Amino acid sequence: GNSVTQMEGPVTLSEEAFLTINCTYTATGYPSLFWYVQYPGEGLQLLLKATKADDKGSNKGFEATYRKETTSFHLEKGSVQVSDSAVYFCALSDWGSGNTGKLIFGQGTTLQVKP
Amino acid sequence: DTGVSQDPRHKITKRGQNVTFRCDPISEHNRLYWYRQTLGQGPEFLTYFQNEAQLEKSRLLSDRFSAERPKGSFSTLEIQRTEQGDSAMYLCASSRKRGADAEAFFGQGTRLTVV
Numbered sequence: 567g568n569s570v571t572q573m574e575g576p577v578t579l580s581e582e583a584f585l586t587i588n589c590t591y592t593a594t595g596y597p598s599l600f601w602y603v604q605y606p607g608e609g610l611q612l613l614l615k616a617t618k619a620d621d622k623g624s625n626k627g628f629e630a631t632y633r634k635e636t637t638s639f640h641l642e643k644g645s646v647q648v649s650d651s652a653v654y655f656c657a658l659s660d661w662g663s664g665n666t667g668k669l670i671f672g673q674g675t676t677l678q679v680k681p
Numbered sequence: 682d683t684g685v686s687q688d689p690r691h692k693i694t695k696r697g698q699n700v701t702f703r704c705d706p707i708s709e710h711n712r713l714y715w716y717r718q719t720l721g722q723g724p725e726f727l728t729y730f731q732n733e734a735q736l737e738k739s740r741l742l743s744d745r746f747s748a749e750r751p752k753g754s755f756s757t758l759e760i761q762r763t764e765q766g767d768s769a770m771y772l773c774a775s776s777r778k779r780g781a782d783a784e785a786f787f788g789q790g791t792r793l794t795v796v
Binding site: 570598602608609610611612615617655657659666667668669670671672673674 | 685712714723724726731736737772774776779780784786787788789790
């Protein structure tokens with residue numbers, strides 16, 4: 567079945583450091599890939615998405631590229647801020663073969679950015 | 682567009698009691714999903730509605746769980762004879778589109794504590 571694996575956290579960085587959060591997936595079809603973010607006390611928000619191989623999703627300085635050959639969708643940001651401290655979830659959705667489009671999530675990676 | 686609304690935000694109940702949660706999706710979103718999130722884990726899919734029809738249920742949804750979406754608007758999730766293992770955050774999401782480009786919007790969740 568479909569699954570998503572993320573690097574374990576927590577990840578602790580200093581402000582302006584480079585961020586990478588690894589995500590790999592297993593899917594039988596051609597899934598869309600997503601990064602969701604959950605700030606403290608808030609609900610899940612879509613951060614970025616990519617719908618096909620080699621697509622790059624980007625938002626708020628974050629980027630991730632859909633790599634079919636390595637089944638990966640790693641999240642990167644060149645310079646993190648304290649306000650980026652949150653839990654980040656990688657997810658996939660496969661609409662093939664009448665699928666309902668439900669999301670399959672990784673376990674989440676906590677990012678803490680220190681001033 | 683007021684977003685996905687969930688009620689209550691928090692619920693504490695004694696083991697063996699029944700509880701019911703409500704989700705109001707974004708208006709005109711015909712697709713509605715319920716997920717469960719335990720501490721330190723990513724959300725796990727529970728069930729999916731397209732309009733009023735419940736089209737998919739996870740094996741996680743035991744016979745103590747029931748969900749409805751009368752008239753294809755709001756949805757309720759009921760848990761009968763609650764157990765301590767039911768303690769979790771219950772998330773609702775809605776979507777309008779179908780396909781690779783579809784984006785799910787999440788509510789802030791209902792946190793259930795069974796004592």
